[in-house]
Amino acid sequence: MLKHIRVRQSRFQAHPLFDELRPDRPLGEMLAFAPRLSFWVMCFQDVLRLNAQRVKDPELARLMRRHRAEERGHDHWFFEDLALLTGRSLTLDEPWDLAHECTRDASYALLAEVLRPMDDRLRVVLVLALESTSHTFFSRVSSVTQALGAGKRLKYFSGHHMEAEEQHEVFEAQMEAMLNGIELSPALRAEALGLVDRVYAAFHSMFDGLCAGPGAHLAAVSGRAMLSTHA
Numbered sequence: 001m002l003k004h005i006r007v008r009q010s011r012f013q014a015h016p017l018f019d020e021l022r023p024d025r026p027l028g029e030m031l032a033f034a035p036r037l038s039f040w041v042m043c044f045q046d047v048l049r050l051n052a053q054r055v056k057d058p059e060l061a062r063l064m065r066r067h068r069a070e071e072r073g074h075d076h077w078f079f080e081d082l083a084l085l086t087g088r089s090l091t092l093d094e095p096w097d098l099a100h101e102c103t104r105d106a107s108y109a110l111l112a113e114v115l116r117p118m119d120d121r122l123r124v125v126l127v128l129a130l131e132s133t134s135h136t137f138f139s140r141v142s143s144v145t146q147a148l149g150a151g152k153r154l155k156y157f158s159g160h161h162m163e164a165e166e167q168h169e170v171f172e173a174q175m176e177a178m179l180n181g182i183e184l185s186p187a188l189r190a191e192a193l194g195l196v197d198r199v200y201a202a203f204h205s206m207f208d209g210l211c212a213g214p215g216a217h218l219a220a221v222s223g224r225a226m227l228s229t230h231a
Contacts, residue, residue: 001125001184001192002176008200009132013140017207021140023147028085030144031157033210035086036103039095040206041078041156043107045071047130051114051123060120063174067127077155084153102209106202113198118191121182124175125192129199 021030048071052064083089094100113126142159145151151158184192 001189001196002128002180004193005125005129005132005196008129008196009136012133012136012200012203015204015207017211018136018140020211021144023144027145027148027150030148031085031141034082034157035090035094036100036210038078038082038090039100039103040107041075042095043111044130045075047110047114048127050111051126054114054118055120055123057120060124060178064123064127074156081154081156081158102212103206106206106209109202109205110199113195118195119188121178121184121188122192122195124178125195126199128175129196133200133203 017033048064048068052061052068055061055064079090095104110130141157142151145154145158
């Protein structure tokens, strides 16, 4: 199962959006898609909360709650960065704009996974799959913002967030050890494989929407201004 997650993670790394995350572009232009991530950033907190609430095993539930606690507050980092990048706060109705539709659809798909009845072990697989997408994105974006000299000014899109992600390694190691120590039935293994595939399908769809969204020029001016102001 862990091998399948790594395979899907490797494929995800080839998504065209990652080709756009490079230090030869102005920061605001490179991260012009950031506002369209907002719906998922907010939804992610509920995904973790609802998933943890549905875990029946006491020890596993404790680990899930700890993981959720470690993730709490990252949405605040996101909105602080967004204000810095764009020079304004996101309005309440923006996440429901047409440009955010792919993000909303993917978020609903991931929420639907959490809400359906499933074995506790599948809830572990779900979290590990989500974490693998996070590692892929934040390792790439944080290295680029650091190269652009914005690593100390940003939180969500910087090494600050990547360091927080790395703190989950103990949790992930415990979850992976648990999965490796359990022999999944053929039926449960098939469910787990399908779950991982659906998680990654949702993220591919979301990132397709980020690539196809409004032009990069929307945030370019404010991004360049931020760099020059704080250089």
